[in-house]
Every structure is written in C-alpha cells, then in structure tokens.
Amino acid sequence: MITLKAYLFISLVLFVTGLVIMLSRKNIVAILLGIELILNAAALNFVAYSKYTAANLDGHIFALFIIVIAAAEAAVGLAIVIRFFQVKESVHIDEASDLREELTR
Amino acid sequence: MENTIAGYFLSFEPLQYLVQNSSAFLGFDTTALIGFMIFFIFGVVFLGFLATVGGFGTFAERKISADLQARIGPNRVGPYGAFQLIADGIKMISKEDIMPRSADKFLYYLAPFLSLFGVVCTIAVIPFSGNFIMADLNVGVFYALAISSIVGVGIFLGGYASNSKWSLLGGMRGAAQIISYEIPVTLCIMMIVVLAGGISFGKIIDQQAGMPWNWYIFHNPFTFIGFFIFFISNLAETNRAPFDLPEAESELVSGYHTEYTGIRFGLFALAEYIEIFVVNGIAVSLFLGGYHLPFDFLEGTIPGNLLQFGTFFIKTCVLYYIVIWIRWTFPRLRVDHLMSLCWKYLTPIAIFNLVGVAIWMVAFDGHSMFDLLFSGSSHSGGGH
Amino acid sequence: MFSDILFLSASTLIIASCVLMMWTKNLMHSCIYLLGVLIGVAGLYLTLGADFVAATQVMVYVGGVVILMLFAIMLTGGKDYQSKTQKILGLLPLMGSKYTFMWGTATAMVFGFCQIYFFRHLFTALEVQETTSNQYAPTVEKLGELLITDHVVAFEISSVLLLGALVGAAIIARPRKDRPAFLEPVDHHHDEHGEDHH
Numbered sequence: 105m106i107t108l109k110a111y112l113f114i115s116l117v118l119f120v121t122g123l124v125i126m127l128s129r130k131n132i133v134a135i136l137l138g139i140e141l142i143l144n145a146a147a148l149n150f151v152a153y154s155k156y157t158a159a160n161l162d163g164h165i166f167a168l169f170i171i172v173i174a175a176a177e178a179a180v181g182l183a184i185v186i187r188f189f190q191v192k193e194s195v196h197i198d199e200a201s202d203l204r205e206e207l208t209r
Numbered sequence: 210m211e212n213t214i215a216g217y218f219l220s221f222e223p224l225q226y227l228v229q230n231s232s233a234f235l236g237f238d239t240t241a242l243i244g245f246m247i248f249f250i251f252g253v254v255f256l257g258f259l260a261t262v263g264g265f266g267t268f269a270e271r272k273i274s275a276d277l278q279a280r281i282g283p284n285r286v287g288p289y290g291a292f293q294l295i296a297d298g299i300k301m302i303s304k305e306d307i308m309p310r311s312a313d314k315f316l317y318y319l320a321p322f323l324s325l326f327g328v329v330c331t332i333a334v335i336p337f338s339g340n341f342i343m344a345d346l347n348v349g350v351f352y353a354l355a356i357s358s359i360v361g362v363g364i365f366l367g368g369y370a371s372n373s374k375w376s377l378l379g380g381m382r383g384a385a386q387i388i389s390y391e392i393p394v395t396l397c398i399m400m401i402v403v404l405a406g407g408i409s410f411g412k413i414i415d416q417q418a419g420m421p422w423n424w425y426i427f428h429n430p431f432t433f434i435g436f437f438i439f440f441i442s443n444l445a446e447t448n449r450a451p452f453d454l455p456e457a458e459s460e461l462v463s464g465y466h467t468e469y470t471g472i473r474f475g476l477f478a479l480a481e482y483i484e485i486f487v488v489n490g491i492a493v494s495l496f497l498g499g500y501h502l503p504f505d506f507l508e509g510t511i512p513g514n515l516l517q518f519g520t521f522f523i524k525t526c527v528l529y530y531i532v533i534w535i536r537w538t539f540p541r542l543r544v545d546h547l548m549s550l551c552w553k554y555l556t557p558i559a560i561f562n563l564v565g566v567a568i569w570m571v572a573f574d575g576h577s578m579f580d581l582l583f584s585g586s587s588h589s590g591g592g593h
Numbered sequence: 594m595f596s597d598i599l600f601l602s603a604s605t606l607i608i609a610s611c612v613l614m615m616w617t618k619n620l621m622h623s624c625i626y627l628l629g630v631l632i633g634v635a636g637l638y639l640t641l642g643a644d645f646v647a648a649t650q651v652m653v654y655v656g657g658v659v660i661l662m663l664f665a666i667m668l669t670g671g672k673d674y675q676s677k678t679q680k681i682l683g684l685l686p687l688m689g690s691k692y693t694f695m696w697g698t699a700t701a702m703v704f705g706f707c708q709i710y711f712f713r714h715l716f717t718a719l720e721v722q723e724t725t726s727n728q729y730a731p732t733v734e735k736l737g738e739l740l741i742t743d744h745v746v747a748f749e750i751s752s753v754l755l756l757g758a759l760v761g762a763a764i765i766a767r768p769r770k771d772r773p774a775f776l777e778p779v780d781h782h783h784d785e786h787g788e789d790h791h
Contacts, residue, residue: 133665137623151646154641172755174658175657176757182664186665362660
C-alpha cells in the first residue's frame with residue numbers, strides 16, 4: 105500500500121529539481137522549465153492530500169487551475185523570451201538589466 | 210468493468226473454471242491476474258490488427274490513387290498486388306539506417322518512437338464493438354485526444370533533430386498545424402459531450418443505438434455541420450492532403466522525415482496511417498453511431514460482437530476511402546491559408562455550433578430533429 | 594497491486610528524468626526529459642484516482658506547453674550559458690565558486706537544523722489523518738458540478754486569464770514594424786555569450 109509520504113517524496117524531488125534548475129541555469133527558457141516542475145510538484149501535493157485526507161475533490165480543482173495557470177504562464181513567458189531574443193540577440197538572464205540604474209554591460 | 214474486454218471474457222464458463230482452479234491451486238484470488246492476461250493478449254491482438262491496417266493503408270492508398278488516375282497500381286506481388294506491403298516492409302527493414310552526421314542522435318532516434326507511441330496508446334479506448342474495448346475509461350474521448358497529441362512532439366523533434374532545412378520547416382509546420390487544429394476538434398467533441406452528457410465512449414455510443422437517424426450527425430443541424438468540421442480538422446491533424454504541408458513533396462522534399470531512412474521512416478509512415486484509422490474510428494464513434502447495428506442481433510455473444518466489429522470497421526473504412534480520395538483530388542493549401550482556415554473559419558464555426566447545440570438542448574429538451582418531425586415515434590439519443 | 598506497479602514505474606520515470614534534466618547540458622534534451630516528468634506525474638495522478646486531472650495534464654502539457662518550449666528553445670538557439678569546469682564540483686550545477694558553494698551548504702544546514710529544532714512541535718501537530726475512502730470513483734461528473742457551482746468564480750476568472758494570456762502573447766511576440774533605432778539588433782557574434790562572461 106502506498107502512503108501519502110511516498111507522493112510527498114516524489115513531490116519534493118520535483119520541487120528541488122525545479123529549484124536547482126531555476127537557480128543554476130542562465131538561460132531564460134531553462135528557468136521556465138524549472139518553474140513548470142515546481143508547479144507540477146504543487147499540483148501533485150494537492151491531489152495527493154485530496155485523496156488521503158479529504159473526501160472531496162477540491163484538490164483536483166486546485167490541480168486543474170494550476171495546470172491552467174501553467175499554460176498561461178508558459179504562453180506569455182515564452183512570448184516575452186522570444187521578444188527579448190529579437191531585441192538582445194541572447195536569452196541570458198543577466199542581459200535583462202535595462203531597468204537597472206547603471207548598465208552593467 | 211463489465212463491458213470491457215477482460216470483464217467480458219472472464220464471464221465465460223471455461224475461464225471462470227480456470228480462475229476457480231488456479232485460485233485454489235495458487236492460494237490467492239487470480240481474477241485480476243487472469244483478467245490482466247486477457248487484457249495483455251488482446252492488446253497484442255489489437256496492436257497487430259492496427260499495424261496490419263496501417264500496412265494495408267499504404268497499399269490501399271496506392272491502389273485507390275491508381276484507380277482515380279486510371280492506372281493499375283501495384284499488381285506484381287500476390288493477387289492484385291495485395292502482398293505489396295510485405296515486400297515494402299522487407300525492403301524497409303533491410304535498408305541501411307542512415308543518420309546525418311550533424312544530427313542530434315538522441316532526439317533523432319527518439320522521434321519516430323514518440324510518434325508511434327502517441328498513436329498506439331489510443332488503442333486502449335477505441336470501441337471496436339460492444340465488448341471489444343480494452344478500457345471504457347470515464348475520460349475516454351479526452352484521453353484519446355490528449356495522448357494523440359504526443360504525435361506532434363514526435364513530428365517536431367523529427368524535424369529538428371535531422372538538422373536539415375527541409376526537415377526543420379516541415380517539423381515547425383507540423384507542430385503549428387497540429388496545435389492549431391486541436392481547437393476545432395476539441396470544440397466539436399465538446400458538442401457531442403453536451404449532447405451525450407458524458408465523455409466515455411460507451412455512453413456516447415449507446416445513445417446512438419438503433420436506426421441511422423439516431424446518429425449524432427443527424428441529431429440537429431449543428432452536429433451535421435460539426436461532423437464536417439471534425440473531419441476537415443482531423444485531415445489536418447493527421448497531416449493528410451490537402452493539409453499535408455509538413456511533408457509537402459513539391460516544396461520541402463519530404464518534410465520532417467526527409468533524412469529518415471529504412472525502418473525509422475517506416476515507423477513514421479506507419480504512425481500516420483494508423484492515426485488516420487484511429488481518428489476516423491473516433492469520428493465514427495462520435496457521429497456515425499459507432500459499432501451499433503440497426504437491430505439487436507446476437508447482442509453480447511462473440512458472433513454478435515464480431516458483427517458489430519465489422520460494422521465499425523466498414524464505417525471506418527468508408528471514411529478512410531474518403532480521406533484517400535480527397536488526397537488524390539484536391540491541391541495542397543498554402544501555409545498561411547491553412548492557418549487562416551483554422552483560426553478564421555473552422556474555430557468560429559465550431560464555437561457557434563457549440564453554443565447552438567447547447568441552446569438546442571435547452572429549447573427542445575434534447576430531442577433530435579427526427580423526433581420533433583415525427584413527433585416522438587422513436588426515442589432517440591439525447592437526454593441525460 | 595497494479596496501482597503499486599504503476600506508482601513504482603511512474604516514480605522511477607520521474608526521478609530518472611529529473612536527474613537527467615539537471616545533468617544534461619543540452620536544453621533540447623532537458624525539455625524532452627521534462628516530457629518524461631510530466632507523463633510520470635500524469636501516471637501518479639492515475640494512481641491517485643484523478644483520471645480527469647491526468648488527462649488534462651497530458652493534454653495541456655504535452656500537447657501545448659512542451660511543444661511551445663521546444664519552439665522557444667529552437668528559435669532562441671538553446672545555448673546553455675553555464676560555466677563548465679572539469680573538477681568534481683563542476684559536475685554539480687554551480688551557483689558561483691567552490692567557496693560560495695561550501696559556505697552556502699554549511700549555512701543552509703545550520704539554518705535548516707535550527708528551523709527543524711524550533712518548529713518540531715508544529716510538525717507533529719500537523720500530522721494528517723490518512724483516509725482512503727471511495728478510492729477510484731469516477732471524478733468527471735463531480736468535477737464538472739464543482740466547477741460550475743462552488744468554484745464558478747475561479748472558473749470564470751481563469752477563462753478571462755486565458756483570454757488575456759492569449760491576446761498578450763500574440764501582441765508581445767508580434768514582429769513590430771516601427772521598432773526604435775536603439776532596439777535594432779547590433780551586429781551580433783554568436784559566440785559572445787558562449788561562456789559565462791561575468
């Protein structure tokens with residue numbers, strides 16, 4: 105029998121992987137990949153808690169909305185990335201520093 | 210689970226006997242184990258069946274195109290050239306497996322398998338007959354739609370990994386086209402879901418039982434339009450002419466599979482031909498009454514199931530013929546025309562249809578056109 | 594038993610894909626491993642009896658998000674801007690030098706232990722009671738009812754959000770004719786950012 109803790113462990117793995125990817129990569133698209141993993145970890149937690157602790161389906165609803173938001177975030181985020189690439193010819197995250205007071209480049 | 214294939218065969222006398230004896234011998238309840246074995250065997254059978262259908266699809270395409278162009282077509286191997294597909298298969302397997310030097314090796318090898326995986330996974334929910342369905346999922350239609358979108362990833366990766374300009378253009382076109390045309394397809398399916406009040410194939414098909422005027426295509430004018438939108442969008446989703454831009458021979462040598470040789474090309478081709486069968490099967494199940502005969506003949510027995518299977522197969526093959534017919538009759542669209550057809554025509558019409566069906570359901574309480582015309586002489590589909 | 598097998602295979606797929614996703618330097622491969630993770634998570638949803646959520650996961654992520662990601666990686670070149678060193682620590686994803694890594698690990702461990710020590714009562718107090726009633730009931734009809742009764746406001750707002758995202762993405766990514774001169778791309782050298790230039 106699989107317990108809740110097994111799902112929480114998988115969710116932890118997803119979250120930590122997403123965090124490491126977000127922090128260690130310098131490519132904006134890779135950071136978006138990490139964000140997808142973190143959102144998945146959250147959704148998995150919701151569904152797992154919904155099965156093991158509550159008799160209702162609110163966790164499923166939360167997971168559905170998380171998927172919706174992830175889709176919207178990916179669409180807008182990637183549009184911004186592509187626009188950024190058209191302007192800067194690069195997707196390095198440190199290039200996005202135009203609004204800083206003194207330009208570093 | 211009663212009407213799926215494992216549950217159906219488990220209800221037979223010899224298998225019940227086997228279950229009892231093996232349970233007594235092994236010391237635990239073997240119902241699930243034997244059910245899984247039946248499931249596995251029929252999975253392999255259906256897989257072989259669909260692979261044969263895909264193989265015969267290539268043969269049928271050549272024969273029908275020859276017929277439409279007043280040629281003879283393949284006629285050397287076997288009677289009427291029917292063994293041509295075996296000759297083609299042997300040729301493909303024995304060809305040299307070439308990979309371009311600058312290709313991305315991992316993705317290049319992965320792409321055809323992803324493409325085939327997405328198609329083959331849909332077998333699980335295709336309703337071949339009343340009891341010959343591997344799993345009557347609660348989310349049947351949605352599952353089939355979702356899992357077949359992996360094909361788009363396979364096509365895009367095949368185009369990208371080949372590292373060739375033709376392939377890249379073909380892959381990009383394929384991905385854009387498949388994503389775009391999913392929208393009218395989904396809207397048309399939602400129309401049927403509104404009518405049937407459920408998204409499992411069993412529920413949708415059972416409400417179309419009986420005479421052809423109970424089919425959902427004749428339920429109301431909106432579904433009649435919806436069927437054609439569904440059919441056109443499916444042509445685009447399976448990359449068939451006149452929407453075969455990802456592999457347009459005249460512009461992009463052969464599109465996303467330009468660089469593929471041998472059996473890897475064969476897997477792409479097989480995936481395409483199986484996918485045509487699968488989407489036409491879904492169209493038959495949603496709009497054309499599925500496996501139902503007009504009369505209850507031997508319902509629930511194996512001959513009755515085979516008869517229903519034949520009905521399903523014949524209906525699907527008629528659509529398959531139309532798909533091939535369209536390919537050899539119409540010229541190819543331009544790529545911007547393709548996108549404007551999807552976003553400016555099919556999607557708005559599909560949304561209009563969806564709203565129309567919802568209003569119809571409220572206004573006429575779920576009765577079909579023929580119900581209203583002949584004042585409820587038959588109790589056809591609709592209703593929750 | 595079958596749900597156990599499904600759980601084991603799905604979690605193996607997820608963990609293997611996660612490790613490979615961190616490991617690989619090729620962003621395109623990373624995205625394909627993300628596909629493995631997403632399909633694995635859909636499998637876990639199935640073991641939890643959430644069939645509709647699993648199908649939605651495959652539909653939205655595989656059919657939409659992953660293809661978008663692949664498109665974006667292809668259009669932007671998919672370079673990995675990480676600095677690559679040959680040491681053992683270089684195999685790990687670096688966030689600075691060796692010393693910052695060590696200091697960071699030490700600080701994180703101290704803080705973590707302090708936090709666990711101070712909040713240890715909360716952990717035991719929040720222990721959940723596991724119930725496993727009505728395991729594999731169909732969820733589609735109930736979810737539909739919930740979405741148009743209890744959660745109807747969130748449902749409508751999410752539809753507005755999606756419309757906004759659609760329009761916004763289309764406007765942002767649209768090629769502009771009247772681009773100001775200072776935004777024109779300079780003559781670029783593709784290898785300029787190949788190495789970490791900070």
